[in-house]
Amino acid sequence: MTEKEKTKIMFIMRKSPHGSILAYEGLEAILIMGAFEQEISVVFIDDGVFVLKKEQDTKPLGVKEFSRTFRTLEDYDITNIYADRESLEQRGLSADDLIIPVKVVEAGEITKIMDEQDVLFPF
Amino acid sequence: MKFGILIQDGPYNHEAADSAYNFITAALERGHSIQGIFFYNDGVHNVNKLMDPPQDDRHISKRWSELGAKGIDIVVCIAAAKRRGINKDVIVPNVRISGLGQLLEIAVESDRLITFGAG
Numbered sequence: 584m585t586e587k588e589k590t591k592i593m594f595i596m597r598k599s600p601h602g603s604i605l606a607y608e609g610l611e612a613i614l615i616m617g618a619f620e621q622e623i624s625v626v627f628i629d630d631g632v633f634v635l636k637k638e639q640d641t642k643p644l645g646v647k648e649f650s651r652t653f654r655t656l657e658d659y660d661i662t663n664i665y666a667d668r669e670s671l672e673q674r675g676l677s678a679d680d681l682i683i684p685v686k687v688v689e690a691g692e693i694t695k696i697m698d699e700q701d702v703l704f705p706f
Numbered sequence: 707m708k709f710g711i712l713i714q715d716g717p718y719n720h721e722a723a724d725s726a727y728n729f730i731t732a733a734l735e736r737g738h739s740i741q742g743i744f745f746y747n748d749g750v751h752n753v754n755k756l757m758d759p760p761q762d763d764r765h766i767s768k769r770w771s772e773l774g775a776k777g778i779d780i781v782v783c784i785a786a787a788k789r790r791g792i793n794k795d796v797i798v799p800n801v802r803i804s805g806l807g808q809l810l811e812i813a814v815e816s817d818r819l820i821t822f823g824a825g
Binding site for chain 2: 592597598605608611612615616620621701702704705706
């Protein structure tokens with residue numbers, strides 16, 4: 584990789600955690616890229632806010648419970664983690680219901696943050 | 707412009723693989739370059755050489771292989787491939803299996819990364 588400034592990369596998590604593999608493979612991509620010392624941020628929008636819901640029990644579904652793994656983002660210095668306020672509210676959730684601390688932001692602010700990115704990865 | 711391409715959906719079921727292919731060929735025709743193509747999620751099924759569509763339909767994995775033969779770097783995510791049974795024995799020629807670090811490199815080296823088939 585050529586020497587230059589850190590690339591600003593944002594992951595956009597829009598899907599519920601277990602209805603498709605997108606959230607889980609999105610997490611895998613975040614963790615791998617987190618190891619490359621780029622400037623990474625993550626935003627949870629729409630049903631994506633459910634990905635961080637506390638106390639998930641996936642046993643009846645027979646699928647892996649991976650929400651706890653988001654706690655490791657801190658170890659990768661990934662601290663720019665956002666959740667869309669309206670998406671949370673529509674689903675009866677607040678920041679207290681989530682497994683990691685997030686910055687709750689308005690849609691307009693998310694647009695601004697996206698504009699500042701070099702790369703967007705939608706999941 | 708130098709484009710990076712990320713394909714997240716499989717072949718035939720949805721249009722993503724076709725849209726990506728059409729985008730790439732149009733971009734090349736207009737003198738742009740493709741930094742690399744990365745297959746993630748169900749996108750890894752795109753390069754399965756065992757696919758055998760009816761003769762009057764397009765052959766999606768062959769099409770990718772032909773683009774690879776032209777020198778475009780085509781990378782399949784190893785983690786996504788493994789869980790879907792895609793390995794070096796079943797992929798078409800001119801594509802390679804590697805890690806997500808390659809996607810990062812494509813994204814960093816491109817002027818713009820275009821994704822097809824997310825969600």
